[in-house]
Amino acid sequence: MPEIRRLLARAGVADPESLEAYRSLRGYEALTRATERGPAWVLSELEASGLLGRGGAAFPAGRKWRAVAEAGGRRRVVCNADESEPGTFKDRVLMEEDPFAVVEAMTIAGLTVGAEDGLIYVRGEYRLAATRLRQAIDQAERAGLLGADAAGTGRAFRIRVFRGAGAYICGEETALFNSVEGRRGEPRNKPPFPTQAGLFGDPTLVNNVETLCNVPVVLREGASGFRRYGTERSTGTKLWCVSGHVERPGLYEVPFGTTLGELLELAGGVWRGRRLQAVLCGGAAGTFLGPDRLDLPLTFEDLRTAGGTVGSGAVIVLDETASLWDVVLRVARFFQEESCGQCVPCRVGTQRQLEIVGRLASGRARPEDPQLLADIGAAMTDASICGLGQTAAGAVLSALTLQPLVPPSNSRGKGAQRAARGRPGESV
């Protein structure tokens, strides 16, 4: 299946610092249509498009927009641009190469749900993205597309850029609110959901960058045009961040339903003609897929059936020479370091998981270890407050089902041994 350039139509083509360049490539067409036809039309197109959130939870975007539009009082729009999932760089490319698309989509969101305040929470390390977004906002304000009379609608909508400070947990939407409010970056209990009580307690629409960038496409092409790509339940195209042992790592836009094997072919296949060992699909919060899964169509539904997830859209490829358990160890260490520490299953579970994976990675596994990992994984998945803890065991447990091509005892092991001994918070 061929590569599509719909979300990436302007990336690398148009000058990302020029509103004129954006407009010359169909920029702001969607906002014009949205203001001509009104919020009811936007909501119905969005619902009919079947667009699902691209931040990892796959929530129907139209339903979320409608919930905020129907909420009372002051409402807010937040773009979650705290892209921190390992191996994920799709939102970064969108923000750096097509910042006006984010701004246009947020303007549509604000005018549709009745919000006057928009906020983009950008990962702290994404300096260029933040700069480009600010430039785009400035230009849009000068052109009357944002401000007291946004796009000539007589209604106000403004966007500000907020830079995170480097915590993975702050990409969790309610921890993100706490971070903006000056509180400790800890997730809140749900319910209430952000659509009911979000940023500063107001009903809040939170969307991922890629989700938002799909909105102008939906409104330009219409719901049926949008559905030209993808499957019945996974509509449109998807950005996949392919990294690791492939010939051409990078960002690939393909229709949902493209198989894992086809995606890897686009990236030039496993590099140096080597054999595929595994793919970590969905990021650290995703799962490993073995080489027997190359025919798996990459859709929300097929991945869920296979026990996996679309997650963040990261596809990390490991060839036959990779030490699988060293990679798993990095994943376990990542969660141990990034857990906020609020709830017990995640705070202690990620620590115990790291210790046990450290044993497996250095060939010192104990007979009870697989059972321990299963129990810890079940408790984290079932009883953690937020998505971090609920997904922290997915990659580890899926790795147990694979056949490592490099025996653990041969692994470089130093990091593994230190991790197993490790002190809390110690970077190993």
Added chain:
Amino acid sequence: MSIGIEVDGRALEADEGMTILQALRRAGMDAPTLCYHPNLTPVNVCRACVVEVEGSRALVPSCSRRVEPGMRIRTDTGRVRRARKVVLELLASSVDTSTAPELAAHVAAYQGDPARFGSDAVRVDEPLRDDNDLYVRDYAKCILCYKCVEACGEDAQYTFALAVAGRGFAARIETGADAPLLESRCVFCGNCVAVCPTGALMPLIEHRMRQAGEWDPSRQHVAETICPYCGVGCALELHVQDNRIVKVTSPADHDVTRGHLCVKGRFGFTYVHPDPPSR
């Protein structure tokens, strides 16, 4: 208003606005709790009280989730038991539980085996902080239930001397740059001590007596009185061992105090004895 819910297949009446835990307890059922306290806002962090609610993907903390009409709840499934057991094991494997009878009882009730993570499992390693005349802080016993933070802050004292700092397994209760209590904003009301479920916060007298092997609840009785210091009328429970006051608490259900006291009521009793056993 009364609403109907179903728990383990049994129809129950609950009041609107009640939490699942309150509904369970009123019906004579229960769930293990550690971070829950009747006079503090539920923070639902310990996750020991989780239950299954039909329609929810993950388990739900019963201490904070409010009942909804027609809610179908299960407290007795394998998923619930497994999550509770592992949560309790994880906690007990990471801290010193020697003065946490509640936690130990929950672990036993769920047949938990905290030792199964191995003798080399990393534990919370913190020195005893014995830096003032009134109470000690032993964070090697701390399960991060947030109760002290809440009692110090918006739920009682509005002093905000305590907060959580650090993250993950390295998260700790903090006074700010680990300042000794006398240099912190602490006003020594001891309301944090009163709500601590594990003895991580302990009055100095009790700590000294435990170290000397003299602390013996079986020789203690409680005398109820009213605090003599001012006109508020706080109810006091004087814990008396061998005719000496060794600790003061206030009942959590008392209208005036809700279990909270000030520094005088909680710690200002040593004048009763000519040679106080503290310092």
